[in-house]
Amino acid sequence: MENTAVNIDWDKIDNIIESYNRDRESLLMIMQDISDIYNYLPPETVPVLARKLGVRESLVYSVASFYKTISLEPRGKYIIHVCTGTACHVRGAEKITQSLESDLGINEGQTTEDKMFTLEAVRCIGCCASGPVITVNQDTHGGLDRSSVLEVVNEYKRSASS
Amino acid sequence: MEKLENREDLVRYINSLKSGGKKKNKKLVSVCGGPGCAVYGAEKVEAALVDEIAAQGLQDEVEIKTTGCHGFCEKGPILVIHPEGIFYPQTKAEHVPEIVEKTIKNGELVDKRVFKDPASKKKTPYEKDVPFYKLQKRIITGNNGLINPRSIDDYFACGGYKALEKALFDLDPDTILNEVKTSGLRGRGGGGFPAGIKWATAKRHEGSRYVICNADEGDPGAFMDRMILEGNPHSVIEGMIIGAYAIGSHEGYVYVRYEYPLAVKNLTEALKAAHEIGLLGDNILGSGFNFDIHISRGGGAFVCGESTALMASLEGKPGRPRAKYVHTVEKGFRQNPTVLNNVETWANVPVIINNGADMFSAIGTEKSKGTKIFSLVGKVMNTGLVEVPMGTTLRTIIFDIGGGIPKKKKFKAVQTGGPSGGCIPEQFLDLGVDFDELAKVGSIMGSGGMIVMDEDTCMVDVARYFVDFLKDESCGQCNPCREGIKQMLHILTEICAGNGKEGDIELLEELGAMVQKFSLCGLGTSAPNPVLTTILYFRNEYEAHIRDKKCPAGICKPLFHYEIDADACTGCGVCARKCPQEAITGEKKKPHELDQSKCIKCGICYDACKFNAVVIK
Numbered sequence: 001m002e003n004t005a006v007n008i009d010w011d012k013i014d015n016i017i018e019s020y021n022r023d024r025e026s027l028l029m030i031m032q033d034i035s036d037i038y039n040y041l042p043p044e045t046v047p048v049l050a051r052k053l054g055v056r057e058s059l060v061y062s063v064a065s066f067y068k069t070i071s072l073e074p075r076g077k078y079i080i081h082v083c084t085g086t087a088c089h090v091r092g093a094e095k096i097t098q099s100l101e102s103d104l105g106i107n108e109g110q111t112t113e114d115k116m117f118t119l120e121a122v123r124c125i126g127c128c129a130s131g132p133v134i135t136v137n138q139d140t141h142g143g144l145d146r147s148s149v150l151e152v153v154n155e156y157k158r159s160a161s162s
Numbered sequence: 163m164e165k166l167e168n169r170e171d172l173v174r175y176i177n178s179l180k181s182g183g184k185k186k187n188k189k190l191v192s193v194c195g196g197p198g199c200a201v202y203g204a205e206k207v208e209a210a211l212v213d214e215i216a217a218q219g220l221q222d223e224v225e226i227k228t229t230g231c232h233g234f235c236e237k238g239p240i241l242v243i244h245p246e247g248i249f250y251p252q253t254k255a256e257h258v259p260e261i262v263e264k265t266i267k268n269g270e271l272v273d274k275r276v277f278k279d280p281a282s283k284k285k286t287p288y289e290k291d292v293p294f295y296k297l298q299k300r301i302i303t304g305n306n307g308l309i310n311p312r313s314i315d316d317y318f319a320c321g322g323y324k325a326l327e328k329a330l331f332d333l334d335p336d337t338i339l340n341e342v343k344t345s346g347l348r349g350r351g352g353g354g355f356p357a358g359i360k361w362a363t364a365k366r367h368e369g370s371r372y373v374i375c376n377a378d379e380g381d382p383g384a385f386m387d388r389m390i391l392e393g394n395p396h397s398v399i400e401g402m403i404i405g406a407y408a409i410g411s412h413e414g415y416v417y418v419r420y421e422y423p424l425a426v427k428n429l430t431e432a433l434k435a436a437h438e439i440g441l442l443g444d445n446i447l448g449s450g451f452n453f454d455i456h457i458s459r460g461g462g463a464f465v466c467g468e469s470t471a472l473m474a475s476l477e478g479k480p481g482r483p484r485a486k487y488v489h490t491v492e493k494g495f496r497q498n499p500t501v502l503n504n505v506e507t508w509a510n511v512p513v514i515i516n517n518g519a520d521m522f523s524a525i526g527t528e529k530s531k532g533t534k535i536f537s538l539v540g541k542v543m544n545t546g547l548v549e550v551p552m553g554t555t556l557r558t559i560i561f562d563i564g565g566g567i568p569k570k571k572k573f574k575a576v577q578t579g580g581p582s583g584g585c586i587p588e589q590f591l592d593l594g595v596d597f598d599e600l601a602k603v604g605s606i607m608g609s610g611g612m613i614v615m616d617e618d619t620c621m622v623d624v625a626r627y628f629v630d631f632l633k634d635e636s637c638g639q640c641n642p643c644r645e646g647i648k649q650m651l652h653i654l655t656e657i658c659a660g661n662g663k664e665g666d667i668e669l670l671e672e673l674g675a676m677v678q679k680f681s682l683c684g685l686g687t688s689a690p691n692p693v694l695t696t697i698l699y700f701r702n703e704y705e706a707h708i709r710d711k712k713c714p715a716g717i718c719k720p721l722f723h724y725e726i727d728a729d730a731c732t733g734c735g736v737c738a739r740k741c742p743q744e745a746i747t748g749e750k751k752k753p754h755e756l757d758q759s760k761c762i763k764c765g766i767c768y769d770a771c772k773f774n775a776v777v778i779k
């Protein structure tokens with residue numbers, strides 16, 4: 001696993017855990033909230049989660065690796081999800097992925113070296129009528145083709161460099 | 163917000179909403195805020211409306227409301243002006259000033275913006291006449307265009323929580339149970355199990371009973387639950403409270419997809435409002451009944467749509483299903499009796515209590531009652547969400563409501579039921595869609611995804627797509643599902659790559675039967691459906707791939723090439739201009755030629771040619 005230099009704000013982590021009353025059934029949601037801050041679940045948090053929730057570390061790892069929304073590896077500032085649901089598939093989602101892969105120089109599931117973009121596939125985000133669709137963090141962009149998807153990504157590149 | 167202590171408070175509160183507040187003749191502009199319209203820029207339209215109404219000083223005359231999804235996603239952003247019900251599709255911010263000036267101020271139609279039905283070419287200015295809506299029966303989705311999902315008052319104004327009032331004060335729990343049983347309501351999430359029987363069984367078992375709403379809508383191509391949760395969350399909450407009261411449960415959960423942030427947000431606000439006003443919590447409306455609902459966010463695992471996996475996930479564990487020797491109605495969440503229904507099922511409950519079981523069961527077919535929402539997507543003119551009585555034919559849904567196939571292409575199949583469903587060919591278009599009829603042709607209702615495929619869709623590729631999906635989503639604990647799906651995918655990938663061999667089809671059938679029979683949970687037992695139905699109805703396509711090394715639809719790249727039909731080519735040059743490889747050459751007004759050595763089969767020329775001169779060989 002990649003060694004990261006991320007500074008973990010342990011007070012914030014504590015607050016998240018407390019906001020769920022240290023409820024072990026809320027483990028996944030606690031992880032999601034931590035991921036929202038760092039864009040991934042820093043592995044350093046795993047033993048802390050285990051201790052505070054009173055569960056085994058193996059369970060924390062098992063939950064973290066089971067669910068797609070949790071990543072134990074650092075992800076980019078912008079997480080691009082290409083919807084590969086059926087409706088987007090029949091409307092050419094594959095072309096969108098190919099176009100992004102060659103533009104960003106990474107494969108699906110990878111993060112750019114500058115930690116700016118992570119490219120992931122997602123199974124249907126429920127915007128089937130506007131496919132092919134991508135989401136970049138919380139924003140949705142639809143009706144895309146090979147070239148218009150790059151314009152979308154360029155917008156983020158611009159706003160990141162400005 | 164005031165807290166309603168008893169029935170009288172509730173009645174008084176609802177009456178006060180009716181008499182006060184609204185100015186007479188006040189116009190309502192409803193802007194669809196659903197995901198489809200949002201993608202096309204509904205927010206900008208709304209902002210322009212707010213500005214324009216303010217600039218014209220019409221704030222007291224006009225109310226602007228961002229609502230949930232109206233369903234007609236193809237034509238978004240959608241704007242409807244009430245009370246007349248004037249329907250403006252595909253609006254842009256720059257259209258707003260004229261719409262405000264003409265329609266809102268002077269009551270005239272803006273001719274250019276009026277909806278023109280593509281089939282009949284007739285102008286249909288009013289929402290109720292638009293064929294897409296006219297042929298639907300929108301019991302569950304009809305109020306979406308009138309409700310601001312963040313306003314509990316809007317839900318009250320549409321008759322909301324009337325069913326709860328009736329349930330708590332006029333009916334006893336067993337009467338409610340019977341009513342749901344007699345209504346014939348079946349679970350809308352996929353299984354189609356009778357809701358009333360599920361409830362009654364859970365009630366027979368002792369323990370702290372739970373009610374759970376499955377909002378982990380995982381079927382790719384289905385988004386009806388998202389629409390309900392985002393657009394009318396209180397209808398689900400009301401259904402759940404009634405269900406809990408009927409079976410004697412005091413705690414409920416909504417398990418909702420993390421990928422639906424707006425649904426999570428609107429539901430969270432709705433729960434808060436219901437709590438504050440006293441419809442959730444202790445001693446609801448003074449009835450002595452206590453009930454509360456919590457939200458749990460799923461983590462993007464398709465298998466968590468399965469009941470035991472969902473409950474494991476709710477308990478903070480990986481979402482792995484277990485064998486159901488003991489059903490969840492007896493030992494489910496936290497080993498207690500649990501009723502799990504999906505979003506649409508819960509939203510049907512208030513309708514049944516309000517109108518009575520008989521009214522409900524008068525809609526639909528003998529064994530499938532009420533309406534069903536379908537998400538009509540893929541190669542169809544009017545994509546969107548469609549609510550129709552059970553038993554409506556596929557033809558009506560796809561051709562009359564859906565407007566048929568775009569670009570004059572030929573219909574090939576409709577895929578229902580998500581990755582666990584099947585592909586239904588043209589010969590069954592007159593099939594009345596209900597749980598049992600779909601099962602007869604090898605498919606399932608699923609949660610209601612309906613993906614239309616035309617002649618350009620390769621059925622082997624579709625089967626490969628679904629199996630690939632399920633390979634990733636199999637939780638991996640049982641062999642038949644984990645290994646069987648992997649092997650089926652391997653064979654299908656080889657066929658699509660041009661390496662198919664004699665015996666592959668038979669092997670797929672054999673593997674499919676094994677996976678169906680021996681997998682632990684519903685994911686595995688239904689996983690081979692897309693493969694087996696495409697083999698059943700489109701065996702010739704498989705054979706073409708394997709024997710002739712051809713992909714008739716032109717999808718599997720190693721198995722076809724494009725040619726230009728010299729007789730059909732007019733020499734217009736569009737294809738040559740668009741080709742990224744400069745593979746097409748020719749003189750103006752003379753048939754063009756395609757250099758196979760340069761062609762990368764991207765399909766741009768095929769899509770661009772208006773004369774069908776680019777052909778798949």
